[in-house]
Amino acid sequence: MQKFLKLNIFVLLINLVIFYFPAHSEEPKIFIETITKEASKILSSDISKFEKMSGLKVIAKENVDIKGIGLYTLGSHRKNLTDSKKKEYLDLFNKYFLKSFSSRLAEYSDPKINVLSQKKLNEKYTIVSSILLATDKRPEVKIDWRVYTKNKEKPLIRDLIIEGLSLARTQKEEFNSVITSSDNGIEGLFSNLKNFIKN
Numbered sequence: 001m002q003k004f005l006k007l008n009i010f011v012l013l014i015n016l017v018i019f020y021f022p023a024h025s026e027e028p029k030i031f032i033e034t035i036t037k038e039a040s041k042i043l044s045s046d047i048s049k050f051e052k053m054s055g056l057k058v059i060a061k062e063n064v065d066i067k068g069i070g071l072y073t074l075g076s077h078r079k080n081l082t083d084s085k086k087k088e089y090l091d092l093f094n095k096y097f098l099k100s101f102s103s104r105l106a107e108y109s110d111p112k113i114n115v116l117s118q119k120k121l122n123e124k125y126t127i128v129s130s131i132l133l134a135t136d137k138r139p140e141v142k143i144d145w146r147v148y149t150k151n152k153e154k155p156l157i158r159d160l161i162i163e164g165l166s167l168a169r170t171q172k173e174e175f176n177s178v179i180t181s182s183d184n185g186i187e188g189l190f191s192n193l194k195n196f197i198k199n
Helices: 002-006 008-016 028-043 049-063 066-080 083-103 167-181 186-198
Strands: 113-120 125-132 141-148 156-162
Touching: 028 049, 028 113, 028 125, 028 141, 049 083, 066 083, 066 156, 066 167, 083 186, 156 167, 167 186
Parallel strands: none
Antiparallel strands: 113 125, 125 141, 141 156
């Protein structure tokens, strides 16, 4: 349960996606390059932690497909939800997602990423490969960005694959574990999300 509350995988996702990038048609590789350059600028700016967190929440809402991630991580359990319950879940997931990243913002500083290449999978998805450069505190990390490109005017981040591990898939497995181990089923997940948001 503690692992669930920390939401380590999506905290990493959102902290790596710290940027201010107005929507326009552009190659996914350039899109990610712009993201990583702006990341350093924002994190090193001389503003308060609260201002950084508030600004990054707005940026995340505009550029990360939080709804898509939320539906994916719920998996087949979403088929059992009424429209009103699905709406409630998406609202909870949005708040949960944003709080998780912003509350741990201070743990990350000036991430430097070299964007290497891109591979178009189909009309909807492109994988952009990059390397998170090593520091004294962490080793070099291979990061593949899954960019949703159906709307070329508004590319969105759908997933990160860290050293071969899909963060979205891992979160899906964690949510499923919470639901199946709870006596209240999916309401158990809702309860955990609400508790995290409140605390």
